[in-house]
Amino acid sequence: MPELPEVETVCRGLQPVLEGRRIVRLTLRRKDLRIPFPKDLKARTEGRKVERIFRKAKYIVMALDSGDALIAHLGMSGRMQVVKSAMPFDAHDHVIFVTGDGAEVRFNDPRRFGLLTITPLAGLESHKLFRHLGPDPLADSFTPEALSAALKGRKTAIKTALLDQRIVVGVGNIYASESLHLAGISPKRTAGTVAGERARVLVPAIKEVLRQAIAAGGSSLRDHVQPSGELGYFQHAWKAYGREGEACRCGADKAVIKRIVQGARSTFFCAKCQR
DNA sequence: CTTTCGTCCTGACTGC
DNA sequence: TGCAGTCAGGACGAAA
Known part of the structure; x- marks a missing residue:
């Protein structure tokens, strides 16, 4: 989607x-x-x-x-x-x-x-559809402090937490992987441990990935096209999502993008540069 | 309360 | 060529 x-x-x-x-x-x-x-x-x-x-x-x-x-x-x-x-x-x-x-x-x-x-x-x-929603990631109110508060005590993996619309809205399966990769945070990390210092890195990373993706017209995989029929082209800028087996851009020795399954959904990450 | 799991539905792709 | 199996960008409600 x-x-x-x-x-x-x-x-x-x-x-x-x-x-x-x-x-x-x-x-x-x-x-x-x-x-x-x-x-x-x-x-x-x-x-x-x-x-x-x-x-x-x-x-x-x-x-x-x-x-x-x-x-x-x-x-x-x-x-x-x-x-x-x-x-x-x-x-x-x-x-x-x-x-x-x-x-x-x-x-x-x-x-x-x-x-x-x-x-x-x-x-x-x-409204029923909106009342449980968390902050918009591009809003000024989405701060490291706000994310920290939402993640505090959470035992689930940070990747899974980012897909939870009560924590932050709008981030889906692709941009969760991309944001964590840019932030250098392992998707397997317990969400609660991201509260604090790591949230200071993750929040700007999420904003950056989303802003760049918007500027590119989104990612066209199977379904997304702009109303005009134009394709988005952010999929060419993916650094983790969909790159299983390819070398990570971090350049570390034998750094390869891995695919794992979390909550029945694919996650892509580099075990060398994401901790 | 939090977390996991099954479910809705079609289409594209893979491998035999 | 056909066919079965798998996977896909989301989110809800039920169950543990």
Whole structure:
């Protein structure tokens, strides 16, 4: 799935297409994704103007002029694609946002782990999807002190902890490995032991990796493309993820990227430069 | 409370 | 060529 940089890229790609425009028609080509669409989703959306699109954690939020907010999550395989209305549908185009100017946005998601719902913008912070979320890693409030407090006493591995959206949002499987590699911290390290000095290194590393990934338009693996259809290219800058068996850039003797499994998910790291 | 595990779903790829 | 098995960027709820 899109992690933070991919979702951010998608939001930026949607802004010029949807912000300030009216959704004249919302076509739901099935009745649910991961969760059912609200019964009044279509009625509450059609005819409304999109005032603002922004990212919250890994969610895309579209603030409407009615005071409602459309919330979309791309799951593992979701895409938002801007296409001409004449284009034939793909089998996995599930939701169509029609703006009435000949183009439309199609929410395509083969695995259907994504979601789309609607809720009053004013109550966003306390919404079920959002109320348990930790800080955004790019926000000023995400400090070494804040991360330390969240990790304190945690027995789980730091890699697993970084995927926990209550600790910090937006960091997924790729960027967890990349951030720990840049910080020189072993993914196997007990999360609680990262609180303190190591958090001072890890927090800037997370911010740096995410910023660079956003600048590159995200990482295009199988699913991620920008709404325009352009690919992201951060996958070429990966230093750990997907590099099993390759030499680590640290250059130490016999330093090779290893793949291990943590919580049923792949982790990539260098045992020489990550401790 | 924290942590682990199974689950949702399709498609791409590997190896026989 | 076909087919079975494995893996994939997420996150939830149940269970321990």
